[in-house]
Amino acid sequence: MKSVVEFTLNGEGRAVLCEPRQTLLEILREEIRLTGTKEGCSNGNCGACNVLLDGVLVNSCLILAVEVQGRSIVTVEGLARPDGTLHPLQQAFLDHAALQCGVCTPGFLLSAKALLDEKPNPTETEVRYWLAGNLCRCTGYDKIVRAVLDVARSSAPSTPTR
Amino acid sequence: MQAFDYLPAVSVDEAVAALAAGGAGARALGGGTDLIAQIKEGRRSVARIVDLKRIPALAEIKFPPEGGAWIGAAVTCRTLNQHVEFKRRFPGMHDSTHLIGGVQIQGRATIGGNLCNASPAADGIPNLIAHRVRVHVAGPAGARVVPVEAFCVGPGRTVLATGELVVAFEFPASPVRFGAAYLRFTPRNEMDIAVAGAAAAVELDDAGQNFKSVRLALGAVGPTPLLVESAGPRLAGQPVNDASLELAGSLARAVAKPITDMRGTIEQRQHLAGVLTVRALRLALDRARGTRTVDALGRPL
Numbered sequence: 001m002k003s004v005v006e007f008t009l010n011g012e013g014r015a016v017l018c019e020p021r022q023t024l025l026e027i028l029r030e031e032i033r034l035t036g037t038k039e040g041c042s043n044g045n046c047g048a049c050n051v052l053l054d055g056v057l058v059n060s061c062l063i064l065a066v067e068v069q070g071r072s073i074v075t076v077e078g079l080a081r082p083d084g085t086l087h088p089l090q091q092a093f094l095d096h097a098a099l100q101c102g103v104c105t106p107g108f109l110l111s112a113k114a115l116l117d118e119k120p121n122p123t124e125t126e127v128r129y130w131l132a133g134n135l136c137r138c139t140g141y142d143k144i145v146r147a148v149l150d151v152a153r154s155s156a157p158s159t160p161t162r
Numbered sequence: 163m164q165a166f167d168y169l170p171a172v173s174v175d176e177a178v179a180a181l182a183a184g185g186a187g188a189r190a191l192g193g194g195t196d197l198i199a200q201i202k203e204g205r206r207s208v209a210r211i212v213d214l215k216r217i218p219a220l221a222e223i224k225f226p227p228e229g230g231a232w233i234g235a236a237v238t239c240r241t242l243n244q245h246v247e248f249k250r251r252f253p254g255m256h257d258s259t260h261l262i263g264g265v266q267i268q269g270r271a272t273i274g275g276n277l278c279n280a281s282p283a284a285d286g287i288p289n290l291i292a293h294r295v296r297v298h299v300a301g302p303a304g305a306r307v308v309p310v311e312a313f314c315v316g317p318g319r320t321v322l323a324t325g326e327l328v329v330a331f332e333f334p335a336s337p338v339r340f341g342a343a344y345l346r347f348t349p350r351n352e353m354d355i356a357v358a359g360a361a362a363a364v365e366l367d368d369a370g371q372n373f374k375s376v377r378l379a380l381g382a383v384g385p386t387p388l389l390v391e392s393a394g395p396r397l398a399g400q401p402v403n404d405a406s407l408e409l410a411g412s413l414a415r416a417v418a419k420p421i422t423d424m425r426g427t428i429e430q431r432q433h434l435a436g437v438l439t440v441r442a443l444r445l446a447l448d449r450a451r452g453t454r455t456v457d458a459l460g461r462p463l
């Protein structure tokens with residue numbers, strides 16, 4: 001049976017008619033038509049579908065849309081400023097050529113954002129740990145790690161927080 | 163995905179009633195990182211999902227005055243990873259909560275789900291066994307308490323009857339000079355399923371020289387996670403030295419009854435059960451002596 005699910009998406013209120021069996025990923029892409037969030041594996045292994053749920057990094061392919069009633073979701077579309085200025089992580093991914101086909105990129109951006117929100121000046125080990133749930137078949141990961149570390153270094157206070 | 167009803171319960175009683183009325187087709191939902199994936203892949207068929215995440219009792223983290231901890235079944239790995247007081251009291255548990263999946267899985271994955279999914283390779287269960295955790299269950303016939311080592315009865319099978327759910331985990335007060343640890347072997351550092359796993363919890367005597375008590379448990383080397391029952395009586399009172407550690411490893415190897423599958427062979431898993439047990443025991447000893455105060459990423463605990 002369908003029900004109306006109300007939640008906040010990138011700061012804006014939404015109400016969407018959902019069936020219990022529809023995942024959050026499906027609703028984002030097919031009902032709301034925000035296709036930045038990608039479907040890779042659909043079983044929790046690749047991280048392409050990552051979003052923030054009340055600030056917590058999650059796989060939207062393993063969440064039922066009905067579970068997010070009253071919650072707040074941030075997708076990759078919520079990262080840039082309304083005037084189009086890219087988020088520093090997005091800019092760094094471009095500067096470091098940290099993407100090729102780009103399918104994994106939204107997921108990596110959300111993981112990196114969740115990390116830097118919690119820990120503005122992480123070690124490389126921590127960056128690699130936080131990105132371990134995201135798969136990329138094109139870049140070899142190193143450029144992605146450099147991009148995240150670059151943002152951390154240029155925005156964090158000079159004393160390491162660890 | 164197949165169609166099903168979704169009921170977000172707000173109390174234990176409501177969840178029990180919804181699960182009982184749904185019968186065999188009803189499943190409790192924690193983080194869904196096992197359940198949703200299984201439904202999608204057609205490995206499990208459900209008619210009703212009862213979401214437990216909005217039940218306050220299942221989200222509780224409490225430290226009773228007499229010591230120990232009370233952890234709601236729907237508390238996520240991530241919440242425990244970030245909980246300073248829980249990490250300080252039970253640093254050994256962090257070995258598991260920080261290994262399960264990646265950060266995005268940890269944000270949803272609950273301890274209750276890890277136990278109730280009853281995978282022989284679950285990374286949380288051997289650690290719960292080593293910590294002597296008691297599982298508080300609610301159901302149509304009332305409440306009961308199950309020692310965690312008796313909870314899983316086969317791959318994917320538990321003692322829960324229709325309508326029953328896990329409410330919380332009771333961690334007994336840890337004595338002074340107590341330490342615990344869990345280690346697993348996987349080909350990949352993160353995001354992999356254990357080929358074998360071992361948890362150890364120790365209590366040392368006042369001088370820190372002899373074992374006062376030892377509790378060992380294994381994962382992925384049998385149809386359920388296993389308590390190494392002989393380790394307690396055989397090691398209590400023994401001096402901590404290479405001979406007693408080697409004895410612990412051989413007791414673990416003797417209990418391990420692994421199978422050969424795509425992840426490993428019987429021989430490799432039996433060998434790993436011994437090696438991981440000795441290493442987990444060493445780490446638990448360091449913690450009992452207060453000489454190991456950082457987690458796997460080198461961060462202070």
Ligand SMILES: Cc1cc2nc3c(=O)[nH]c(=O)nc-3n(C[C@H](O)[C@H](O)[C@H](O)COP(=O)(O)OP(=O)(O)OC[C@H]3O[C@@H](n4cnc5c(N)ncnc54)[C@H](O)[C@@H]3O)c2cc1C
Nearest residue numbers: 044190192193194195196197263272274275276278285328
């Ligand atoms: C990519 C990926 C990586 C993973 N890596 C690991 C890993 O490294 N180690 C590991 O151990 N696991 C791993 N898992 C498995 C899974 O994430 C864990 O087992 C997790 O702890 C399950 O918790 P959950 O809350 O998501 O459970 P759910 O999927 O919500 O539930 C699992 C089962 O338990 C039942 N259940 C849940 N809560 C209760 C309750 N309170 N009372 C009664 N029944 C209940 C459900 O009905 C279901 O049958 C991984 C999964 C994925 C997708």
Ligand code: FES
Nearest residue numbers: 040041042047061
């Ligand atoms: S699509 Fe969700 S993790 Fe791969």
Ligand code: FES
Nearest residue numbers: 100102136137138
């Ligand atoms: S850029 Fe192609 S998958 Fe990462």
